Amino acid sequence: xxxxxxxxxxxxxxxxxxxxxxxxxxxxxxxxxxxxxxxxxxxxxxxxxxxxxxxxxxxxxxxxxxxxxxxxxxxxxxxxxxxxxxxxxxxxxxxxxxxxxxxxxxxxxx
Amino acid sequence: xxxxxxxxxxxxxxxxxxxxxxxxxxxxxxxxxxxxxxxxxxxxxxxxxxxxxxxxxxxxxxxxxxxxxxxxxxxxxxxxxxxxxxxxxxxxxxxxxxxxxxxxxxxxxxxxxx
Numbered sequence: 001x002x003x004x005x006x007x008x009x010x011x012x013x014x015x016x017x018x019x020x021x022x023x024x025x026x027x028x029x030x031x032x033x034x035x036x037x038x039x040x041x042x043x044x045x046x047x048x049x050x051x052x053x054x055x056x057x058x059x060x061x062x063x064x065x066x067x068x069x070x071x072x073x074x075x076x077x078x079x080x081x082x083x084x085x086x087x088x089x090x091x092x093x094x095x096x097x098x099x100x101x102x103x104x105x106x107x108x109x110x
Numbered sequence: 111x112x113x114x115x116x117x118x119x120x121x122x123x124x125x126x127x128x129x130x131x132x133x134x135x136x137x138x139x140x141x142x143x144x145x146x147x148x149x150x151x152x153x154x155x156x157x158x159x160x161x162x163x164x165x166x167x168x169x170x171x172x173x174x175x176x177x178x179x180x181x182x183x184x185x186x187x188x189x190x191x192x193x194x195x196x197x198x199x200x201x202x203x204x205x206x207x208x209x210x211x212x213x214x215x216x217x218x219x220x221x222x223x224x
Binding site for chain 1: 114141143145150151152153154155158166169199201205211213215216217218220
């Protein structure tokens with residue numbers, strides 16, 4: 001059965017800390033891996049990864065994919081309270097169907 | 111519209127009742143998706159429309175769930191004989207056809223069955 005597993009389930013840090021969120025997957029028809037940030041209800045897109053070893057970066061956030069070991073990490077440096085959210089990892093399985101992990105709830109305290 | 115609009119934002123219904131949840135996608139987006147997110151879980155795929163037709167409805171949990179998109183734009187998710195286990199946030203997304211890269215999610219409808 002296809003699955004996406006995220007760890008940790010929950011993380012509490014102080015502003016300025018660096019965090020690493022993990023996502024491992026087992027799917028039959030892998031096309032890409034996506035990271036989303038969910039603050040209230042609507043997930044918002046962060047990154048899409050298709051190739052191993054190529055880091056994607058946006059400000060303090062970065063992500064990389066390892067297709068041999070079937071995992072991805074999302075790094076957030078110098079965390080801020082506005083980074084508090086649930087971070088969702090999803091794998092795109094043909095045709096156009098996303099399989100999500102349970103998410104990592106990040107809480108950043110001042 | 112500017113984004114994906116879902117109505118109502120919250121719906122409380124009694125067990126056994128029928129509910130309809132509406133999704134208004136971004137104008138021109140041909141693909142539309144419904145997901146269900148239970149508390150503490152990630153979204154789970156329900157159904158995918160390409161135009162007016164359901165291209166993949168493999169995620170619908172049982173025959174109490176049905177979705178339509180008669181004119182290829184607005185979609186309605188219909189749930190008959192609701193059960194307490196149907197309580198969840200129902201998310202809609204639309205895409206311009208760039209696959210998942212072009213996904214835009216709506217803010218969801220929180221359904222509570224009491």
